[in-house]
Amino acid sequence: MATGVQNNQGEILIKNVTKIYDPEGVHVVAMKDCSFDIAAGEFAVIVGPSGCGKTTLLNAIAGFDTITSGEVYLDGELISSRDKQIKPDVERMVVFQNGALFPWKTVMENVIYGPVVQKRMKKREAVDVARKMLHQVGLNGIEDKYPEELSSGVQRRVEILRALINKPKVVMLDEPFRGLDAVAKTVMHEFLMDIFCESPRTMFFITHDLDEAIFLGNKVIIMTTRPAQVKKIVHVNLPWPREHHMLASETYLDLKREVLEAVHEEAKKAFEAGEREMA
Amino acid sequence: MISRLKAGVTDPHLLRALTGILVFVGLWYLFTAVLNLPRFKLIPNPIAVLKDWFSLMPASGRSIFTKVYYLDIAYSVGRTLAAFTLATVLGVTLGLFMGWNRTFYDFAFPVVEILRPMPPLSWIPLAILILPGVEIAVVYVTFIAAFFATVLNTLLGVFSIDKNYFLAARCLGSKPKDVFVNVIVPGSLPFIFTGLQIGMGISWMSLVAGEIIAGKQGLGYAIYEGYFLYQFEHIISYMFTLGILGYMSSAGIRAAGRKLMAWESRRRGA
């Protein structure tokens, strides 16, 4: 478990969350009575078949959407329930799946956007901090470039930095490395790993990549197919900081087997349910 | 160097373009001057048109060497510019506000949607009656045409912005004002500029009609006057002038767009 979290912040409690979509008479119970905890500073990875409500939880925590029933707590404070939904705020940052760097702003303008718009830092100060952060992770010389001029890998890292410069309590990443090739992914993992070890904060990481899940996470939360619930929680007791040779260790392979079995079972169920829907 | 020149001159695209143009002009000349087909009797032939357009003492009194020509251009361009600028300023502002604030949209949309389908030129009689002076009426009708097109395209631009940019901006602590300045305005620029080009084309179209129906002086008016005075040569040269001016104004907007949206042109691989 990572140590050194400031004031033990970023503890998330999910209690009996249910989400029902009801567009035009055909109701879909996306999630039912889902409950689990994420400790402060923990790197939690959520895996599961598509449509299993991972995004529902992210939306509830971030403040993008409501839940039908149940409760979500952040550091003891109720942030989402049937009657209450907190609005998006800096303490719960999101890194989006297809990237949401503002295409009309340069890298530097993107990264300093948060602190400047919140009036927490003057522009010059923010530029210094951002420059240091970029330099620290080896992203030099891209300050004045527009996102579309850069490769996806670089764009992702910049977006993560844009989130982190705000020192959020919780960082939610929705399949951030999806679509990157395997080589680029290893660089991303190392990048995220370094950042996480340097200043730990609660991570809520959604992915389909099981290797990625085990490599990055403290615990892997496997969701069932619709209606989603927690199927299994696998604690990853590999030492920190993680290194790539661990991917060949016995411990890792055991963990992988455990996760794979659980996921495969649910994937089959989802597949059959989908076929039944079509038939 | 010579080889590059040769390559340029023998570029198949260029050659075909020239051939096409020559064929068109050739047929035109054939039908009007040579064969004297009945239908084409009153249509001036291309040589006559060119001679008149570029002559020092044109029969129609309007050529590139006469003051009247440039006066007509000035009138038309001035009207179009005035109407277009007003339409852009008001239209983009309205469109952006409607896209930004839902309440504002709910109030504004029905009125806009009812007034919009009315063809701009159908406003002419009413405008002439109500507004002081024909000049204002013509500019007004041109304005109306460009205005609604601009509002629509701006709205479409705002709606085209990926929802995630709004969510990201809010996560990063933006107030509604920040979202407007940092997401809505830059995000809708591409659509706005497409809309401006369309608006420019519409402006010219309405202007000419307005000039014909109600104006004095200006390219459209002169075309119609030419028809009445049996001076047909300058009808065609004026039509081409309109075409050139229209093309130049659209190109100008495109250039301005490229400047403002530097990020679009610097795409990877672009």
Place this chain on the structure above:
Amino acid sequence: MRRARGRWPDTMEMIRELRLKREFKKVFNIRLLRGFLSIVMFVVLWQLVVFIKVPYLENLPYPKDVAVGATEAAGSRTYWFGWGISLSRIFAGFIIAQIIGIPLGLAMGISKAFKDYTFPVFEMLRPVPPIAWIPLAILFWPTRELSIYFLVFIGAFFIIVINVIQGVSNISVSLKWAASSLGARPKDIFWKVLVPGSLPSIITGMTVGMGVTWNVLIAAEMIAGQGGLGRMTWEAYTNNNIPFIVVGMISIGVAGYLCSTLVRWLGEKAMPWKKRF
């Protein structure tokens, strides 16, 4: 909906609640209310502006006068004849523009050589506003009616060709290759891939073109036509029958809107696959 202390509502209860909320919104939709309110405010403002004699706008007719004029028109035969004349002109010019324009656009989109020959001339003529063609059209065509059809044609023609060219170029090369490898001959590729693939752009071209042609028709009628809604509105102007000018404008707007809706509806019918998504 209160729940017993400590008990979570079950699924069916939650669904019922969601549905109730939705039905409620349908009736007491605040957004529709705002829209309705704004139209009412607009009419009230209109009445006020004329009543207190705002400079220039005081010459507008009262809303009531317009309503009276509208009922008069609805009972008049000439009025509906005007509709018929305008509509027939629109359809004639518009349909001919599609018949000539769509194949031309397809040809220009498919054959680079053909496009090289024809596009420059096309692009030279396109920026000329349709209204500027009026004198030329009158000189050329034997009857007024034909020249009006020609003007409507010009309005719609350039738009449809440009849209079709873009539509063809948008069809992904992979589709054509896939068809080829599945054994399609050029004729099949044309009819089964290119034509349906460019259908969305064709529909867009028709919709935009329809809007433009109404504009052109009204101007043409005001300047040169006999009969038709544009002519009627102009005559109301020369007869100083101001309420009827407004009635004419509204009629033109409604007619244009109906035609555009028709084109859009045809478009949806022609592309059933679009609806599913």
